[in-house]
Amino acid sequence: MINRLRRIGLWGRGAVLAVPYLWLLLFFLVPFLIVFGISLSESVIAQPPYAPLVEWLVDEDAGTTKLQLLLNLSNYLRLGGDDLYVLAYLNSVKIALVTTICCLLIGYPMAYAIARAEPAKRGPLMMLVVLPFWTSFLIRIYAWIGILKANGVIDNLLQWSGLTTAPFELLYSDWAVYIGMTYCYLPFMVLPLYATLEKMDPTLLEAAADLGCRPWKAFLTVTLPLSLPGIIAGSLLVFIPSVGEFVTPELLGGPDTLMIGRVLWNEFFANRDWPVASAVAIALLLFLVVPIMIFQHVQGRQAEAER
């Protein structure tokens, strides 16, 4: 009886699980296989603009049909051979790294201060960090255009104070991209940092102080190592999506702010070269596989620790 019930239970579980599982397989995993396949095909002027990978060849004379599989690596060779793509990848990594470091420098003291605040205040203070994340990403980027442009807020302030006389434009430069991306991704850094710092036992620091350890040394030898899981999780949450960022460099960056997300977008929408766009996506994905796997590992460990 119990066995039968358990079997029904297991069967029910399987049926329940199957729905999200199949959804993700179809709409998350299979698309990557298709992208990979199309990255190996040839660009043609047709609808859709790529040559089929597999074709039936009918030989009239011999009366046979053959299945032909056409794979070409030329899209990948183009990525490696053209400076544009290599530079775009390198520049994306550079911008993502700078963004991550800026978020860490601003976010760590914030998370630390909130975690050390009175327990009743922590909730509202965290709420204030998360609230901008709920308002549109696009709107937040847009807000910076008015601040950074020539005759914008910063420019007007500088001219009014007499520091500069000529119009000064920060917009359409790499600086604007750093500011905009740090601004948008900051909550992603503060959240995991706060989660680890808040759980930390404050008596550890008291013990260090009692043993004559200076505050800065206690911070470096006790707090910092203990908050490492938060630092890693936060950095990856910022770094990985930053590498493929499109909206911020498109709106705040200059025409020479090369980022791989922009290259992919242009190959797809402007050049209508789907195979090359796919190859760019696969190359980006290969680059991100290692950080994504580290992120999953950290997430999994976090879930285990909460048990």
Place this chain on the structure above:
Amino acid sequence: MKRMGFLSWALWFGYAFLYVPIALLILYSFNESRLVTVWGGFSTKWYAELLHNDQLLSAAWLSLEVAAMSATVAVVLGTVAGLALARFGRFRGRTLFGGMITAPLVMPDVITGLSLLLLFVALEQLIGWPDGRGVTTITIAHTTFTMAYVAVIIQSRLVSLDESLEEAAMDLGARPAKVFFVITLPIIAPAIVSGWLLAFTLSLDDVVVASFVSGPGSTTLPMVIFSSVKFGISPQINALATLMVTVVSVGIFIASLIINRQERQKQRDEQMAVQGG
């Protein structure tokens, strides 16, 4: 003492960095002048103009429709997925499943958008569905990446929750489905509400994925904002942004009040139950 000074200074700097741009955005939405950053006097004319912009209004309506549908589907799928990850223990394919839940959280939008579009094109060639691209394809795409967020919220709520209530109900002979609907669901209801709200805002916010998978005639609000912002800033966008920020802040405020009150009520009930027993 000196260090506390540094910390509160850093905190205030952080909040100023987060809020000054939004405050300026709201301020300039009431600017009379067409030049957004030159103050020309107080005016609400941009709000009036907004109400007559039919393209914007229809895009906003479409976005709300897509966001409501995708958030609802994402909450159902994400809750089941979070439940499976937190309560089903080890099952075959768990690693792959966990991976497919966490990867969308960090996946760059351009990759998600491109891969889903190529899937829709391939499916259309193979089986004739989806017939063209539009509301359906955008909804499917948004459901796929937002359900991951819902699943993570539900999972972390369930993991931090004591399993003994569910076990007790099972021991008393309740079937798994009944346990879920009578015990688990009411407990995780606040998490489900915040999951739905998050999925809704993420969908309302997305421009990249929607640009890939939308078709002619299905332009979402972020797509309209994006293309008009590319041509420069306009006071109308400021007015629209102010409305969106206001609606979201008020919504979040009310939701957090309700959730807080429920949590407090529940704690009180639990205390009463413990004392009574």
